[in-house]
Amino acid sequence: MAETAAAPKTVKFIITRQDNPESASYTEEFELAYRPGMNVISALMEIQRNPVNAKGDGTVPVCWESNCLEEVCGACSMVINGKPRQACAALIDQLEQPVRVEPMKTFPVVRDLVIDRTRMFNALKRVKAWIPIDGTYDLGPGPRMAEKKRQWAYELSKCMTCGVCLEACPNVNEKTDFIGPAAISQVRLFNAHPTGEMNADDRLEALMQDGGIDGCGNSQNCVRACPKGIPLTTSIAEINKQTTKHMFKRWLGV
């Protein structure tokens, strides 16, 4: 690639903005000087530093959320050129221009690109995505986990609750209360853990409530969209198996 160009290169952005949760959204265009290695976050930082839109008018800086800047926290998820993903990992060199940046509207928009992912954290509480180890006395060490199992379970533990799978899912929308793929995969993770297994039924029961696993329609977009490559559809099918077994066991009183 040529390092220098005759004219200074610029990058065009079309950003969907929204002033507050109730107001209507609108788009604003920005044109920034190209810098090698820039990504969507560094572009947003540049707009923050010099809030001037493509027309040359001063504007209010674009709001967004970000944290780790290495695709492990999930905070900077937004829809970039039609695909939900992390803005910190969206390199300008790999994006078609103009770069269209929108908030993930499956979630309530707080302002501009900032969304409220509370429903995901509530979902984790609902399915008890943790391992209870507290007691009134020392419970001692738990059972050991087989190394093979640890290896695939580790993949599931990479989930950063970023919300991309919910944004990609055609069954997560205002007409349903589907919990989404992320929480289902966490149930598989904690049900696979030798100590977590002791509360497996509680998690399955939670997913058999309204808005639980029955909301999956097998479009399988989630597994293709997940930035961490988590086998979400395998998790969903496995939890389908576990809930089905649990249903029959309960009926038969086993």
Added chain:
Amino acid sequence: MRGFYSRKIHSLLGVIPLGFFFLEHMLTNFSAVEGGASGFIDSVLWLNSLPLVFFLELFGIWLPLLYHGVYGLYIAYQSKPNLNRYNLERNWRYTLQRISGVITFVFVVWHVFETRFQVALGNVEHEELGGVMHNIVSQPLLLTVYVIGIVAACFHFANGLWSFLISWGITVGPRAQRVSSILCLGLFVIVTFMFLLSLVTFRDDEFQALSTALTSLRSVG
């Protein structure tokens, strides 16, 4: 808990009994290809000679069909297709499953009205059903509608079986889901072929003879 069970029942009924009846219907129709008009009549009469046939129809077809159809419309309504963002094979099948479900629902209502409902009203005898079909498929427009309805129903059946295997936790891993995709695609091709072959066979003149007694029905249909 209600959602879980109603969805599970929806999924189960789609295969048992509806999937089985679908295959049975295919075989009955195919007897027209194998044995002509008389072969078809024999198959229809055999089916209707089954013990407690009214209850078999009620619990094996009508009620499951009503539940699966109405609840299925609700599932289709709840979806928000996003093929523009995810132009992927599985996402296409997800979307087509809902579209084909709605088409099949409308088609089946119309088809039942023209055949079984007319039998119930006493306008047609079971022996005359081949003639009824002959009259329908002799008209190019209605033949086209039938072809669309049949292809939609076959797709919905085959792809529904694929997702049934996932929803009940039978095919869990990606490999199992890929293999079942191929098997279900094969099933789709076979079922569609057999249904369409039977449909074309109903155009034969030997089914015409059966329809002579049905001139009065034309005004109804």
